[in-house]
């Protein structure tokens with residue numbers, strides 16, 4: 225191991241505290257109550273502190289420990305634990321330190337990279353996902369440490385784009401279950417099923433019905449990869465304790481013919497439930513969750529538009545939930561849009577004059593429009609009706625106007641009155657709109673790869689902005705509206721560029737670097753969840769979401785923004801998430817929704833300064849280190 229590594233580990237150790245191990249199983253014995261009492265005392269005492277030794281608690285023994293990824297340390301078990309936990313003889317004799325295990329894993333990963341250099345890209349990506357997934361299944365502490373330390377490198381594997389490929393191939397890749405599956409066949413059973421989940425406490429649930437997985441469409445039960453990937457980001461970015469997370473798939477069938485015919489498909493082989501039958505399943509699930517874990521937060525993810533809006537409207541005043549595609553995306557996009565104003569060297573107030581074309585009138589596109597229009601209305605003091613004049617919405621049938629037959633009610637508030645769009649008509653193409661409007665920003669959330677073609681990008685050269693912005697936000701990479709290279713090549717080297725999935729920065733002909741931003745809701749959802757959790761709020765309000773977006777918008781320094789860098793590097797996502805979490809928490813306090821968390825009550829939260837709130841949030845982030853599993857004698 226290199227000196228750098230040694231320094232890094234000792235530095236991290238001094239920054240963090242051990243997590244304490246609690247049983248995964250509800251244990252009704254008096255002994256277990258003692259364990260919980262000790263743990264809650266520890267939680268109390270560690271509130272603002274670092275590096276407090278945790279109690280050494282595990283009720284399992286022998287092979288059961290080795291097969292439990294939460295407790296498993298592989299060859300890292302010290303002799304005392306091998307002796308006292310019945311592990312002697314079950315492991316090779318040499319004890320390997322955490323740091324050595326860490327290096328060994330990264331070495332295997334690097335060998336894999338080297339050995340697959342000439343293989344097709346998808347093969348390499350899936351191989352990388354497999355090696356990480358195997359570690360996840362075996363040793364969670366090491367897995368999350370590797371993930372946190374190398375998040376920039378591994379996010380594209382456990383999250384977009386590779387997670388999309390994993391979902392597409394999930395039935396074939398399936399080895400071990402992760403999370404919970406509730407299907408249409410479980411109607412009437414969910415209240416008891418929810419108690420099958422082994423953890424006593426769940427803080428964060430990510431739920432999907434698999435109906436719109438990234439831009440890949442209906443993937444049925446295979447969409448479970450998305451909640452798993454999102455929750456990995458929760459652990460890595462927000463330090464949510466992985467013992468308290470739960471990925472969930474609501475399998476109400478699929479309309480994907482290919483999957484229905486696939487022998488290996490692991491979900492229900494029936495068309496999707498619709499109408500009241502569908503809602504009855506989601507209702508039952510939500511009731512069951514909140515009966516067992518009244519304080520849990522549910523993130524709705526990748527639901528097709530009609531159910532995304534319907535469920536948000538149905539539950540947001542009843543349960544502590546939000547829809548990431550509508551609300552998380554909107555916050556990230558708004559922060560990016562405000563960044564583009566600063567990148568032009570203009571004051572933020574100039575946002576109200578920016579002409580913005582949004583391509584895609586789905587849950588994400590409409591969420592962005594709604595939040596951006598609210599921001600303009602707030603800045604100018606004018607009505608939302610007046611505020612929307614600068615925004616243009618395009619869907620699969622072109623420019624959305626009030627003349628549209630069967631205008632979708634969700635898109636109707638953003639439809640243009642033909643009187644206000646001289647030279648354009650209902651259904652005008654992207655190219656026509658760009659040529660006529662000469663927008664400051666062209667933002668894609670259509671799910672259609674390459675739709676910002678050469679002609680469209682070249683038309684952006686006529687933009688009225690000195691730094692036109694192209695946001696190709698659809699995922700995964702192949703569904704991006706354009707590539708970074710094409711954007712800089714055709715729209716000009718002065719553009720600001722952002723995409724939903726990562727692209728490499730572009731070397732420009734003028735010798736400079738064309739910065740690629742990743743405009744992805746991962747910059748906000750972990751902080752929204754963490755801030756809400758620590759506030760103890762029972763709802764997630766527009767005010768809390770707006771605070772998250774404003775925090776992200778103000779995170780970047782002028783110097784970076786002027787270079788076209790709108791969001792921080794993923795490497796600093798933990799730091800950003802602490803700030804976002806604190807902003808959300810403080811908004812909850814302001815709205816008198818904060819009921820407190822653990823033994824930190826609402827009054828204590830209200831008395832914290834901004835800096836103390838950030839510190840409080842940071843100190844509550846879980847960090848993976850091996851903790852002793854037996855008491856020192």
Ligand SMILES: NC(=O)C1=CN([C@@H]2O[C@H](COP(=O)(O)OP(=O)(O)OC[C@H]3O[C@@H](n4cnc5c(N)ncnc54)[C@H](O)[C@@H]3O)[C@@H](O)[C@H]2O)C=CC1
Pocket residue numbers: 436437438439440528529548549553556583584585586587588589618619620621622669670671672675697698699700703723724725743744745746
């Ligand atoms: N970067 C990020 O953080 C996020 C990215 N997304 C991505 O956004 C995309 C869309 O997501 P949703 O809005 O939930 O999907 P959706 O299915 O609800 O909406 C898609 C919209 O695109 C429109 N569209 C389809 N073909 C088009 C075409 N040829 N020209 C113009 N518009 C067209 C449809 O009419 C529809 O309005 C997905 O690829 C998803 O991965 C979604 C959420 C967050």
Ligand SMILES: CC(=O)C(=O)O
Pocket residue numbers: 384437438439526548549698699724744745746
């Ligand atoms: C990033 C995300 O949530 C999506 O593409 O759906």
Ligand SMILES: [Mg+2]
Pocket residue numbers: 438525526548549
């Ligand atoms: Mg999503």
